[in-house]
Amino acid sequence: MQTHTATTPFGRRPMTLGLISSQVTAKKIDQGATVSKWRVFRDIREAKEVLGATDRALAILNALLTFHRDEELSGEGNLIVFPSNEQLIRRANGMSPATLRRHLANLVTSGLVIRRDSPNGKRFARKGQGGAIEQAYGFDLAPILARAAEFRELAEAVAAERKAFRVVKERLTICRRDVTKMIDAGINENVPGNWRAFQRRYEAIIARLPRTAPRQALEALADELEDLWADVHQTLETFVKSEDSNANESHSERHIQNSNPDFNPTGEIKSGLRKKNEASGSAEHADNVRSLPRRDLPLGMVLSACPDIVHYAEGGQIRTWRDLGAAADRARPSMGISPSAWQEAAEVMSPQHAAIVLAAILQRAEHIRSRGGYLRDLVERARQQKFSVWPMITALLNARMSELEKAAASGAAGGSPAGQGAEPRGDAGSLEISSALRDSMKKKGW
Template identity: 70%
Template sequence: MKMSIATTPFGRRPMTLGHLATQLAASEIDEEARASKWQVFRDIREAKEALGATDRALAILNALLSFHRAEELTAEASLIVFPSNEQLSRRANGMPQSTLRRHLANLVTTGLVIRRDSPNGKRFARKGQGGAIDQAYGFDLSPILARAEEFKALAAAVQEERKALRLAKERLTICRRDVVKMIEAGINEGVPGNWQGFLGRYEAIVARLPRTAARPTIEAICNELEDLWIDVHQTLESFINSQNPNANESHSERHKHNSNPNVSSTDESEHGLEEIDEASGVGAKTDNVRALPSRDLPLGMVVDACPELLTLARDGQIRTWRDFVAAAEQARPFMGISPSAWQEAVEVMGPEKAAVTVAAILQRSDRIASRGGYLRNLTERARDEKFSVWPMIMALLREKLDAQAKAVGSNRKAGADPAEGDRGSTVEISAALRKNMKKKGWER
């Protein structure tokens, strides 16, 4: 069977050396070559950017391949398809013919198909004896078969590049997260170091990162961030190694929690008022915490004693201990309590008692200079079984009862109805608890 050997396009379309090179490559197909047309199409689609093919051009190529009846492309069979523009438009989901012609030119330019134009530019085929095609004019799919291995290699390279880009982005994300959080830990924990300098370096590095970056750019940024990571990590590691694990409590508090150089541990102790010691249960009268009630505090009593926490609760309500703990976690950063201080309190006391302690500190925050240092102090006392949350809550309730009693007394002197003075009270305690508070000296 003798096929058409037309090499130049019809009409005003110019002939280029690229077109001729594509035809020469297609003419050198091995006689035994064969390839699945849809597998080659998937490879072409994967490597479309490297080939310079457009999305719509691939939609047209998909339609052209559908006009080739066999599943495989072989050198023995005719690889010229000759659909009209109207037929192509229908199989390309109704693409306008002006758009169709433009993207057909893209397929020819990228060397994916070859034009085999008839003398008048029409696409058709002549059949010989027996119905076999003797001569055809249209689009030659030979380049797809001739370059099947090239497309496969290109698709594999594109997949590797995509994987490398994804890994580089993951590496960048981890580097940025580690550096930022280690700098925050150093600042929050009061570790000596040039943290502003580290933060400036980080911002300068990240500022050079474009919105859409190529893999080499991302890897260069990652290398600089990893150098910064090493410097920050070494600063934290050196501080940890320099700490004496046998140091006394005041030494540990001075290094870990006093991030403000203008406030000494002596200043903090001077701000520790008598009421605070009484509320924390560390005074002489409540030194034996084993004599305190062993049962858990009722949630309602704790909320009545610490109403300030309600301002940070979701919807302004606390219905369960889970809500209470969540509200305490919300209050922690506003109080200047570091994550490590909170975590240590949770590990030693449990989440509920740690939350009660934070709520009580929040309630008396105006009388506590360093809330984070005070929480750590109470945590250490709880570790030694010298601290209980009961005295804190009882002292806060006593203060509230005293304030209400004074308000009622003032109303009586002013001639107000005593019932009106008690109507706003939210603290309800049993007679047995009131008797116990009097016995312990918690209620006057």
């Protein structure tokens, strides 16, 4: 006679559809199915939040598994364990009976175990001949074996979600750091851009960031921050590229150097060069282009040739090309050069070369009647690749060197301190060029 297996809980505990579902699942076990009970337990522990199991419930499940003597759960073996509450409390580190009952109910509700209650609610096993268990009442571990593959998939999904959450938090942290520091760099370096608008966009995004948020909300905020990062980075990158192209333009553009510099010490334009036929002089232009230096003019050389531009510098000092450009922009109105002429010169020559040209014009301003017209003429020649700033600056340096040599000679003849070894000074300050550059200029006839 086959013994009836109890399917309803003892006492006042009600029967639910969830319990029936767990029992149906437990019947879908293949006879040859086996699984390591501790590996499945690890998967259940990883997916406990998805399953709805509590930490204490898992401690009790761990204790229940210790009452199953085999290391593996098998479809051919007995999967019902029947420890008393006292034994469970001892192996669950001494939790109270009320806590034990509450979390045992959690294991049943989560579908991890099934109650197999006896008629009187006690847990025990009835053995037959030979000591084999014929009937057992307690907790059935069959759902763990039946749902082992499901628990593994849930554990992998939880691990993937945890990794995605960690990655989006890293994205968010890096974007916040990059955006704030790039905005500070743009403001501190005076880079043209709407930095206040960038700052307001950043503050609006961060204001919507809660203390605890799901991954989807963090990904949406991270996407907005990355869009802001792209806009800020593009603003800085565009400015840096424009600065680099302006600084290196003289390496790629074609210049021309004439044996008679087109800006002579008196500041007048050679009429012969203006009326020269381009077709007949093309070969000469190419030779002069190859003979020019392939590097930018040193800033110190420009200031030595054009010391008057320093009076227009903020603080009376020029340390960088940007300082020179700012000083040239301040000097432009007093020289009668229109904004349109100045803008055209910057576009055709590059801002750096336009500032050098304006400093040279200022240095010989008293010899030039129409400075604006002269600048436009040089711009037109630069557009036709017939102009270089090198001859202009070297001509001014030669003129200043000649003046200083004459001053030194007259001082030596008159017994002045200059004749006793003092450094001769011009009317606009000392000419600060190296001896190597001086020798090179003399050797090339500049």
